[in-house]
């Protein structure tokens with residue numbers, strides 16, 4: 050059997066990793082400023098993470114959601130405390146798409162309505178409703194296009210108001226900082242108006258924090274930069290530091306009933322151990338604060354590079370905009386400088402998404418390498 054060939058691959062084969070360093074099968078070391086699509090939050094193979102998952106596996110790795118699993122309650126308590134979202138309830142699943150799928154479905158159950166408002170250039174995953182709310186026709190099959198989704202640009206309040214006033218919208222889904230799209234974000238004024246119009250029209254506001262959540266933006270959740278409270282918050286990626294886990298935080302105004310949502314693997318013992326390890330390290334190493342501090346340092350260094358037109362994003366979810374397409378630059382950073390970075394739908398943006406416990410020295414190395422490739 051061969052692999053179903055859907056991924057264009059760089060010719061690198063990582064076999065081990067520690068912290069921000071990834072080592073390939075030839076022994077070459079790479080600095081990871083991409084974290085495998087913003088997944089690595091506390092660094093590769095963090096000792097506390099490895100120990101917690103190993104200890105858990107030696108006890109019990111999995112049992113279904115038909116029996117009690119106190120680890121899920123521990124995750125909910127710790128996540129509530131660290132994020133300041135104690136008035137939400139947690140449903141655990143396995144990925145970002147699944148988190149958004151459940152969020153959209155729950156919004157529809159809760160309101161009895163079915164149209165979704167999503168935003169231009171947004172990405173919410175590849176499952177049925179999540180992909181329909183993703184602004185990319187190429188990854189929507191005819192079966193997905195049955196969903197009713199209206200795409201609007203950020204910051205056009207008039208357009209938003211006239212759509213939501215029609216009264217048939219179950220959910221507004223918004224990436225607080227767009228990842229795949231290229232680090233654009235709504236203004237605080239727009240986001241606050243969206244939140245209050247959602248309330249007025251009994252529409253569920255979903256903050257997709259799959260990429261920008263779990264400390265990456267310099268606050269635990271990126272919507273906290275805007276002083277709003279979504280009804281549902283979707284999380285994944287950094288939540289498991291590589292272990293496949295996702296979830297939705299559901300405001301306690303939305304009530305649960307048995308059988309409403311469900312999953313075989315979601316919230317299994319290993320996923321909980323991984324998430325707890327991540328939360329413990331984010332707390333003990335003050336990684337949210339570190340991400341906020343390093344944003345300033347990064348932006349100061351970027352000012353010294355004349356080819357950079359603009360720095361986008363927050364915390365350690367950053368994008369460098371150039372007036373040329375960055376595909377070749379990314380390749381030369383990998384092959385000449387041994388450094389991983391990310392691209393975006395906006396081909397002029399180089400994405401930088403390192404682990405949240407990097408230091409100033411790592412950023413010095415990053416800019417030295419970038420300048421070497423630009424000159």
Ligand SMILES: Cc1ncc(COP(=O)(O)O)c(C=O)c1O
Nearest residue numbers: 144145146172173174228259260
């Ligand atoms: C904002 C956002 N939402 C959802 C997803 C989908 O997550 P997953 O690939 O885990 O299904 C992604 C993945 O890139 C994402 O960036």
